[in-house]
Amino acid sequence: MKKLFRIEFSKTINFGPVKILIPLHILFFFLGFFAIPRIKIDFPFLSVLPLYQFPHVWNFITWIGGIYNLTLVLLIIMLTCMEFSNKTYKHQAIFGLSRKELFIQKVMLAASFSFYVVILTFITVMISGLIYSYKITPTIIFDRSWILLASFLQNFIWLMLGVLFALIFKNVILAVLSFGFYRVMFEPIIRSLVEKENSWYFPTKFVSKLTPEPDILNIVKDKLQEADQVSPAELESIGETLFPDIPIIQNITLSLIFLSLILIFTYYIFQKRRLN
Amino acid sequence: MNNNVVFQTKNLSKSYGSTIAINDVSLKVETGEIFGILGPNGSGKTTTLSIATGIVDADSGEFNWFNSYPDHNSRKKIGSLIEVPHFYPYLSLVQNLKIISQIKELEYNDIDRVLKLVKLYDRRHSKFRTLSLGMKQRLGISAAMLGDPEVMVLDEPTNGLDPEGIVEVRDLIISQARRGKTILMASHILSEVEKVCSHVAILKEGKLLEQGSVGSIIKGKSTLEVASEDLNVLHEALKSCKFIANLKQEPDSFILELNDDSSATELNAYLFDKSIILSKIIHHKKSLESQFLKLVKES
Numbered sequence: 001m002k003k004l005f006r007i008e009f010s011k012t013i014n015f016g017p018v019k020i021l022i023p024l025h026i027l028f029f030f031l032g033f034f035a036i037p038r039i040k041i042d043f044p045f046l047s048v049l050p051l052y053q054f055p056h057v058w059n060f061i062t063w064i065g066g067i068y069n070l071t072l073v074l075l076i077i078m079l080t081c082m083e084f085s086n087k088t089y090k091h092q093a094i095f096g097l098s099r100k101e102l103f104i105q106k107v108m109l110a111a112s113f114s115f116y117v118v119i120l121t122f123i124t125v126m127i128s129g130l131i132y133s134y135k136i137t138p139t140i141i142f143d144r145s146w147i148l149l150a151s152f153l154q155n156f157i158w159l160m161l162g163v164l165f166a167l168i169f170k171n172v173i174l175a176v177l178s179f180g181f182y183r184v185m186f187e188p189i190i191r192s193l194v195e196k197e198n199s200w201y202f203p204t205k206f207v208s209k210l211t212p213e214p215d216i217l218n219i220v221k222d223k224l225q226e227a228d229q230v231s232p233a234e235l236e237s238i239g240e241t242l243f244p245d246i247p248i249i250q251n252i253t254l255s256l257i258f259l260s261l262i263l264i265f266t267y268y269i270f271q272k273r274r275l276n
Numbered sequence: 277m278n279n280n281v282v283f284q285t286k287n288l289s290k291s292y293g294s295t296i297a298i299n300d301v302s303l304k305v306e307t308g309e310i311f312g313i314l315g316p317n318g319s320g321k322t323t324t325l326s327i328a329t330g331i332v333d334a335d336s337g338e339f340n341w342f343n344s345y346p347d348h349n350s351r352k353k354i355g356s357l358i359e360v361p362h363f364y365p366y367l368s369l370v371q372n373l374k375i376i377s378q379i380k381e382l383e384y385n386d387i388d389r390v391l392k393l394v395k396l397y398d399r400r401h402s403k404f405r406t407l408s409l410g411m412k413q414r415l416g417i418s419a420a421m422l423g424d425p426e427v428m429v430l431d432e433p434t435n436g437l438d439p440e441g442i443v444e445v446r447d448l449i450i451s452q453a454r455r456g457k458t459i460l461m462a463s464h465i466l467s468e469v470e471k472v473c474s475h476v477a478i479l480k481e482g483k484l485l486e487q488g489s490v491g492s493i494i495k496g497k498s499t500l501e502v503a504s505e506d507l508n509v510l511h512e513a514l515k516s517c518k519f520i521a522n523l524k525q526e527p528d529s530f531i532l533e534l535n536d537d538s539s540a541t542e543l544n545a546y547l548f549d550k551s552i553i554l555s556k557i558i559h560h561k562k563s564l565e566s567q568f569l570k571l572v573k574e575s
């Protein structure tokens with residue numbers, strides 16, 4: 001296990017696109033989150049500041065992060081296809097890695113990327129929350145920290161889906177296009193055919209909702225009424241409105257089932273794919 | 277079970293679609309042999325070695341390493357180079373060899389040694405993609421030698437090397453065998469097999485034509501041309517000779533093949549006993565090349 005991790009680590013850390021995109025990812029993560037609140041928007045009732053305060057900052061950063069993290073999906077697709085174009089899967093098998101170990105390597109990589117996002121999110125949330133919040137208590141700070149776990153699951157799922165597409169197509173462009181096509185065309189079209197209540201049973205929906213968007217309207221409404229102070233009771237009501245569609249438990253369950261399917265399918269392809 | 281058998285295949289067959297790559301190949305390689313698989317392009321050499329190293333699955337037949345069922349762990353005991361070496365192009369030579377060391381669960385301290393053996397030590401921090409073709413090949417060989425494995429599987433090991441490099445690699449292979457290591461190599465270069473190998477298997481269109489020690493394949497079939505004053509007497513004497521395998525009459529001489537462990541001296545002594553003095557005795561020592569070409573044409 002440790003050996004597989006070390007091998008995967010040295011391949012990844014020295015990979016050109018990783019050396020460029022990871023620093024950019026970090027830069028944009030921080031820039032994006034710290035530059036926006038500095039921009040003064042002149043509508044007093046449309047201040048975005050609450051989004052940077054505890055507890056909403058948890059939702060906000062994981063939600064926006066969900067978009068930034070597509071960079072990582074691109075990277076994992078490149079890293080997987082690279083193994084085929086360089087024939088290094090064959091190479092590693094010749095020297096004694098089993099196909100199962102090749103599979104585990106990429107699972108570890110996806111998990112590591114997801115963990116990296118958790119760290120990045122945690123740091124950003126803490127800095128942002130501590131700078132911009134007026135009221136700081138342990139409860140307000142950590143009440144929603146479970147979102148980190150949900151975000152981990154979300155990133156892990158998209159990354160493993162990236163690996164699966166890369167394995168199927170063995171080609172970065174095809175894999176990226178079909179990943180994008182699935183998320184922005186295929187699924188939305190199918191979804192539009194079913195009734196809105198049932199659209200929850202689609203992966204893009206239930207995985208995205210693992211890190212639900214902050215309920216901006218309600219927050220702003222609160223701000224108008226309460227002039228910058230948010231009472232605990234208010235907080236609760238906001239919390240409830242955050243997940244109006246399906247309960248988070250159901251959401252997580254569906255995501256775990258989806259993840260299992262991806263893992264099984266990926267494992268199967270690793271067993272069957274011709275390495276040479 | 278013979279404990280000396282390092283590698284064995286039984287009736288191995290593999291097709292790619294309608295192309296039959298190898299057909300019913302049974303090989304046996306013993307400890308300390310330099311076993312050459314010889315055959316023209318497309319005869320199935322690489323396919324055989326790919327099956328042996330677990331990157332291609334055979335359709336039927338079986339094979340084993342060290343008398344046991346092969347799995348990915350048995351591959352860790354083997355140093356292999358199949359066709360062209362494939363390393364991570366953006367990693368340095370040392371980083372690439374570290375990855376292999378990790379896979380094979382070796383310490384890193386053998387890396388410098390193998391890099392020096394193939395004269396790439398000075399380039400150890402260069403990226404793999406910056407190497408020339410021959411250097412890449414040499415790195416492939418150094419990777420196969422990493423950890424000083426008991427067995428090496430080398431597919432066209434001198435591919436792309438300059439004349440000096442070819443000699444160095446052949447010497448490396450021979451010195452490995454002297455140390456009791458076993459080498460299974462494929463080559464389409466006859467002189468190479470003749471110079472390096474102790475044993476050879478000849479493949480053609482996926483079929484095994486012949487296998488045995490290089491000596492036996494050449495020696496058993498080498499021919500003598502003899503003549504004497506009275507050809508009729510000579511003919512009678514040759515016909516009744518026990519150690520002649522094959523006799524052919526030419527206008528003013530006879531071409532004959534001796535049995536495996538007989539020599540021209542013995543033949544001469546035998547004829548001398550019968551009071552026949554040879555006026556001509558020429559040893560047509562067949563090279564593996566002529567033997568190989570004959571085999572390949574015949575079948």
Ligand SMILES: Nc1ncnc2c1ncn2[C@@H]1O[C@H](COP(=O)(O)OP(=O)(O)OP(=O)(O)O)[C@@H](O)[C@H]1O
Pocket residue numbers: 276292295296297298315316317318319320321322323324464
């Ligand atoms: N991946 C593949 N897909 C389809 N056919 C293949 C594949 N690999 C090998 N073959 C076919 O199998 C046969 C044997 O090929 P192989 O590579 O084993 O020959 P070889 O003896 O190594 O030849 P060479 O001396 O050119 O290296 C050839 O007819 C080849 O076309």
Ligand SMILES: [Mg+2]
Pocket residue numbers: 321322323359431
């Ligand atoms: Mg070949």
